[in-house]
Amino acid sequence: MDTKAVRSFVRAAELGQLQHAADELGVTQQAVSKRIAALERELGVRLFTRTARGVELTLDGRAFLPHARSIVAAVDRAITAIRPGSRALRIDVLGLRSAQAVILHDYWRSHPETDLDVVTLRVDDPRVAAAAVEAGEIDASFRTVTDPGLLPRDVHMIHVFDSPLELLVGPRHPLASARTLTPSRLRKLRIWVPGIAPRSEWGEFYDELATEFDLRIDAAGPNFGDEVLLDALADSADVATLVGARDRYVWPANHDLRRIPIVNPTLVYPLSLMFRGTNPHPGLRAIIDHFAGLKPFPGAVWRPSWATAPGRGDGNNRQTRSRIAPFGGTEIL
CATH class of the missing domain: 3.40.190.290 (D-Maltodextrin-Binding Protein; domain 2)
Known part of the structure; x- marks a missing residue:
């Protein structure tokens, strides 16, 4: 199976438009279309239907997507295994106009040497984003699983903003x-x-x-x-x-x-960051430090019951809080 075709399928599914997938992959829209068409012929099913707004997954496409993500993640892990830290730091945000993206852009403007890949997973359930972090498809995600007991074992979550x-x-x-x-x-x-x-x-x-x-x-x-x-x-x-x-x-x-x-x-609105506890991307620490350096808000603040302020906690806090420790480990606070 052509892994480039699988990767093209995954990005098209997540972005909803072949042109956006092509731009991200650095190829033409025609190349993405040909790759996906070849993949559909190999699988013997249609993966997408075209709409006025782009493309949407068929039922077969939805069934294939999690497996395709695992294939892409496995390829990325294999490459990373021999070239540690060579891939861009890939972070999922709720939207490219959201506060997380704005603050990340501020960080990048101050550190333009940072190899940063900001993406938006087209998912509503944060547990899906947590699974993508666990699989290595993304390095971190600005999402909150409000019940930390549902987090995958190797995924940690901290309140950052x-x-x-x-x-x-x-x-x-x-x-x-x-x-x-x-x-x-x-x-x-x-x-x-x-x-x-x-x-x-x-x-x-x-x-x-x-x-x-x-x-x-x-x-x-x-x-x-x-x-x-x-x-x-x-x-x-x-x-x-x-x-x-x-x-x-x-x-x-x-x-x-x-x-x-x-x-x-x-x-x-409390924002959390999820990341792998084992071998987190080496560029992630600086991002977390940047968010930790933001000034807190003065006066009385209301947060939902499942959140807590950065650096603070009480007996009712249900959110897992952790920090990246020296040598790539993770300390649970």
């Missing part, structure tokens, strides 16, 4: 002129967060947030992307959404959207 939430509204919204807001002022608002997926960490986060502060979180409708959401906010006098303070959003100037910090307490 808190992303404070802001209310994002259009210029006609009643709260558009506010400079800050307390959580109590969000009650009865329609806070639209489309696309909350079952079993996702953000699904658990919004469930607990809504219960704690009696908020109306509306997840109705499919997620058509940030542009559609921003357009809806600009046109509405009653719809709002929640975004991370460091998340990067771009909208037309005439939208005149407003980002309003939430304080007393600051509502934060």
